[in-house]
Amino acid sequence: xxxxxxxxxxxxxxxxxxxxxxxxxxxxxxxxxxxxxxxxxxxxxxxxxxxxxxxxxxxxxxxxxxxxxxxxxxxxxxxxxxxxxxxxxxxxxxxxxxxxxxxxxxxxxxxxxxxxxxxxxxxxxxxxxxxxxxxxxxxxxxxxxxxxxxxxxxxxxx
Amino acid sequence: xxxxxxxxxxxxxxxxxxxxxxxxxxxxxxxxxxxxxxxxxxxxxxxxxxxxxxxxxxxxxxxxxxxxxxxxxxxxxxxxxxxxxxxxxxxxxxxxxxxxxxxxxxxxxxxxxxxxxxxxxxxxxxxxxxxxxxxxxxxxxxxxxxxxxxxxxxxxxxxxxxxxxxxxxxxxxxxxxxxxxxxxxxxxxxxxxxxxxxxxxxxxxxxxxxxxxxxxxxxxxxxxxxxxxxxxxxxxxxxxxxxxxxxxxxxxxxxxxxxxxxxxxxxxxxxxxxxxxxxxxxxxxxxxxxxxxxxxxxxxxxxxxxxxxxxxxxxxxxxxxxxxxxxxxxxxxxxxxxxxxxxxxxxxxxxxxxxxxxxxxxxxxxxxxxxxxxxxxxxxxxxxxxxxxxxxxxxxxxxxxxxxxxxxxxxxxxxxxxxxxxxxxxxxxxxxxxxxxxxxxxxxxxxxxxxxxxxxxxxxxxxxxxxxxxxxxxxxxxxxxxxxxxxxxxxxxxxxxxxxxxxxxxxxxxxxxxxxxxxxxxxxxxxxxxxxxxxxxxxxxxxxxxxxxxxxxxxxxxxxxxxxxxxxxxxxxxxxxxxxxxxxxxxxxxxxxxxxxxxxxxxxxxxxxxxxxxxxxxxxxxxxxxxxxxxxxxxxxxxxxxxxxxxxxxxxxxxxxxxxxxxxxxxxxxxxxxxxxxxxxxxxxxxxxxxxxxxxxxxxxxxxxxxxxxxxxxxxxxx
Numbered sequence: 001x002x003x004x005x006x007x008x009x010x011x012x013x014x015x016x017x018x019x020x021x022x023x024x025x026x027x028x029x030x031x032x033x034x035x036x037x038x039x040x041x042x043x044x045x046x047x048x049x050x051x052x053x054x055x056x057x058x059x060x061x062x063x064x065x066x067x068x069x070x071x072x073x074x075x076x077x078x079x080x081x082x083x084x085x086x087x088x089x090x091x092x093x094x095x096x097x098x099x100x101x102x103x104x105x106x107x108x109x110x111x112x113x114x115x116x117x118x119x120x121x122x123x124x125x126x127x128x129x130x131x132x133x134x135x136x137x138x139x140x141x142x143x144x145x146x147x148x149x150x151x152x153x154x155x156x157x158x
Numbered sequence: 159x160x161x162x163x164x165x166x167x168x169x170x171x172x173x174x175x176x177x178x179x180x181x182x183x184x185x186x187x188x189x190x191x192x193x194x195x196x197x198x199x200x201x202x203x204x205x206x207x208x209x210x211x212x213x214x215x216x217x218x219x220x221x222x223x224x225x226x227x228x229x230x231x232x233x234x235x236x237x238x239x240x241x242x243x244x245x246x247x248x249x250x251x252x253x254x255x256x257x258x259x260x261x262x263x264x265x266x267x268x269x270x271x272x273x274x275x276x277x278x279x280x281x282x283x284x285x286x287x288x289x290x291x292x293x294x295x296x297x298x299x300x301x302x303x304x305x306x307x308x309x310x311x312x313x314x315x316x317x318x319x320x321x322x323x324x325x326x327x328x329x330x331x332x333x334x335x336x337x338x339x340x341x342x343x344x345x346x347x348x349x350x351x352x353x354x355x356x357x358x359x360x361x362x363x364x365x366x367x368x369x370x371x372x373x374x375x376x377x378x379x380x381x382x383x384x385x386x387x388x389x390x391x392x393x394x395x396x397x398x399x400x401x402x403x404x405x406x407x408x409x410x411x412x413x414x415x416x417x418x419x420x421x422x423x424x425x426x427x428x429x430x431x432x433x434x435x436x437x438x439x440x441x442x443x444x445x446x447x448x449x450x451x452x453x454x455x456x457x458x459x460x461x462x463x464x465x466x467x468x469x470x471x472x473x474x475x476x477x478x479x480x481x482x483x484x485x486x487x488x489x490x491x492x493x494x495x496x497x498x499x500x501x502x503x504x505x506x507x508x509x510x511x512x513x514x515x516x517x518x519x520x521x522x523x524x525x526x527x528x529x530x531x532x533x534x535x536x537x538x539x540x541x542x543x544x545x546x547x548x549x550x551x552x553x554x555x556x557x558x559x560x561x562x563x564x565x566x567x568x569x570x571x572x573x574x575x576x577x578x579x580x581x582x583x584x585x586x587x588x589x590x591x592x593x594x595x596x597x598x599x600x601x602x603x604x605x606x607x608x609x610x611x612x613x614x615x616x617x618x619x620x621x622x623x624x625x626x627x628x629x630x631x632x633x634x635x636x637x638x639x640x641x642x643x644x645x646x647x648x649x650x651x652x653x654x655x656x657x658x659x660x661x662x663x664x665x666x667x668x669x670x671x672x673x674x675x676x677x678x679x680x681x682x683x684x685x686x687x688x689x690x691x692x693x694x695x696x697x698x699x700x701x702x703x704x705x706x707x708x709x710x711x712x713x714x715x716x717x718x719x720x721x722x723x724x725x726x727x728x729x730x731x732x733x734x735x736x737x738x739x740x741x742x743x744x745x746x747x748x749x750x751x752x753x754x755x756x757x758x759x760x761x762x763x764x765x766x767x768x769x770x771x772x773x774x775x776x777x778x779x780x781x782x783x784x785x786x787x788x789x790x791x792x793x794x795x796x797x798x799x800x801x802x803x804x805x806x807x808x809x810x811x812x813x814x815x816x817x818x819x820x821x822x823x824x825x826x827x828x829x830x831x832x833x834x835x836x837x838x839x840x841x842x843x844x845x846x847x848x849x850x851x852x853x854x855x856x857x858x859x860x861x862x863x864x865x866x867x868x869x870x871x872x873x874x875x876x877x
Binding site (some may be wrong): 021029034037038039074084088092101102103132137140141142 | 250
């Protein structure tokens with residue numbers, strides 16, 4: 001067992017689980033943060049993506065022992081005072097989802113991308129989101145949403 | 159519970175040729191006023207309801223002489239002016255929650271925002287056979303319009319009585335009834351106040367024609383979009399009722415394996431763990447999924463396995479094991495194919511093979527089951543909540559009225575979520591544990607123990623005259639199915655036959671069913687005929703088509719694509735394919751780039767024209783059409799289930815390739831809005847022509863004809 005504190009969405013959570021427990025499990029089953037989705041449990045689909053220290057990571061592949069040191073942001077932590085993050089707003093505006101099961105992961109990956117590359121080209125977006133699966137085939141709108149989010153963030157300051 | 163094992167792996171749902179299901183209906187009218195408060199409700203008596211809930215075209219029919227007495231509410235207007243629509247259909251990403259709310263708002267003349275839909279809840283919504291066959295739009299949309307029109311009439315009647323005037327002069331608009339003569343008006347909310355009124359649906363009530371729609375026909379954004387971008391929406395795997403345990407199921411090592419030795423002593427000794435063995439069903443429930451899995455790992459189980467064929471032998475197996483004589487209903491003939499062949503200037507015979515593929519919905523099968531006082535409630539992502547309810551009632555020997563199945567808006571299905579597997583498993587474990595249990599399938603379970611789009615072999619013999627007119631057409635489909643089997647081309651001599659083969663892998667519905675396989679074969683073949691006659695592939699199609707709607711999508715897509723195109727680069731190719739199914743029409747044009755050295759095939763551009771009558775929501779429709787094109791690209795190029803001896807060899811996203819961002823070409827979807835034609839569904843048909851259009855473009859680029867789906871799982875090796 002490993003007694004540690006996780007910092008998630010600005011809040012501190014004391015947790016006590018075996019060190020190899022996946023972060024996704026702790027988020028969903030223990031803390032009730034179910035916005036991060038289980039899609040494959042193998043790091044192949046991106047539905048569980050969260051930011052760890054600002055970088056997008058597949059939470060199903062992150063053991064608890066590796067999650068403790070840095071602040072974690074999940075989809076639940078993006079909205080601030082009732083205002084959506086520009087990436088969330090852009091997905092909403094573009095209608096960039098159908099069943100939307102991949103949406104949390106798509107948004108978290110895109111937020112991560114725009115933090116390191118505020119003005120990505122189409123090719124860079126495609127490259128970055130290659131590990132995120134959308135089975136409904138909403139890819140063109142997702143790319144468009146990321147472009148719009150980049151635009152919004154540049155126009156309104158970050 | 160001895161029949162749990164039998165129910166867990168029931169004969170799959172293939173409604174295109176399955177027998178009529180047996181349904182028992184509740185006799186009691188449900189107490190809506192208790193749930194929704196006072197107000198006005200519109201009920202449909204059984205006959206209307208059934209007409210609207212008809213299943214997909216095919217042999218399954220309801221027994222009219224045994225009409226159920228069930229009365230279900232379709233619409234409720236609350237005292238606060240809130241409007242609630244009810245449908246047994248499920249929201250699985252196809253956006254019906256939005257489109258149906260638009261329909262009600264439009265017909266009732268209320269703001270879109272005031273309407274909410276209750277979907278797929280067996281305790282609250284009218285019976286529904288299932289969300290499949292592109293049936294929601296053609297059946298539920300007009301049904302809800304009739305219901306809303308009846309509600310409007312009822313409200314007008316209440317106002318007329320209140321004012322003591324004739325109803326004919328009153329106007330219903332903007333959520334109120336007005337009397338132009340006196341200038342008086344009353345809001346619907348006011349008219350509904352302190353009343354408990356119920357109206358049965360009149361047989362004939364005129365509904366608003368599409369040309370006059372005000373809210374329907376518009377690109378209204380997805381209802382609850384904010385809940386999805388914030389992660390707040392709870393899918394079935396996200397639910398966590400108090401005291402819930404996590405369930406896991408011990409899977410056999412291969413299909414058809416039977417348990418020969420079993421010892422669960424060590425598993426049962428673990429604290430807080432419930433272990434269930436029931437026939438060949440073995441499962442465990444525990445406070446965490448990990449503990450449940452460790453309990454299963456501690457079970458000593460031996461299985462007897464049976465040798466089974468592999469994907470390498472599947473196509474010859476299908477040919478060899480087809481029934482010697484087929485059912486009359488699977489055979490069609492007109493003219494003489496022999497005479498047609500004799501008069502042909504060009505003859506062409508070809509065989510096409512189609513692999514098993516998986517739906518791979520991103521939300522895996524999942525269910526939460528809860529027992530209380532002998533009654534069972536299950537939350538699960540399924541396309542068939544009422545059939546799930548019936549199966550649960552059957553398996554647990556309880557009345558259907560003791561089972562409630564609720565479908566949270568689901569993380570997609572594509573025809574893959576007809577069965578009740580996870581629901582049965584969760585319910586069985588919950589009954590043993592005496593607490594709610596959640597079962598969420600792993601991705602590997604999803605790829606292995608769900609069901610597949612069936613493999614198939616298609617043989618075509620054909621002939622055309624020197625001017626390109628078809629003289630003969632003989633078409634045989636082995637195993638994959640009958641959807642889209644009939645040619646839309648005009649040909650005097652034809653024979654079409656479907657040859658059933660006993661199941662090898664568990665198979666069932668998939669977006670478009672066999673229409674994708676049948677269109678791939680037919681449209682590839684038409685292209686090959688055009689080449690044989692040295693004709694333009696589009697010209698050959700137009701030469702043999704009379705259906706104006708199919709001609710229109712071809713012409714529209716050709717114009718957007720810029721057909722005919724001249725090749726400007728090495729390895730460039732262009733292709734076309736078309737078809738009609740389930741009342742809608744599609745034409746797809748593809749541009750590919752083939753690197754002849756590496757064999758890499760890249761789809762550069764797809765242009766598709768689609769027509770499904772009057773468009774209810776162009777934004778949602780565009781999402782469905784583009785989505786189908788991308789999903790179709792996977793089955794066209796690389797998706798295939800590999801199997802051997804009852805094991806799936808590629809049950810992971812790492813080994814089963816689905817379309818990803820890099821695979822997505824430039825896409826253009828042109829939607830034709832025919833307000834003069836009743837709306838048809840759109841979830842399936844847009845996928846059909848993608849594979850043949852791409853294959854025909856590959857031929858154009860390389861001269862290599864690819865007759866098997868997927869076409870290039872490992873690149874174009876012989877290029």
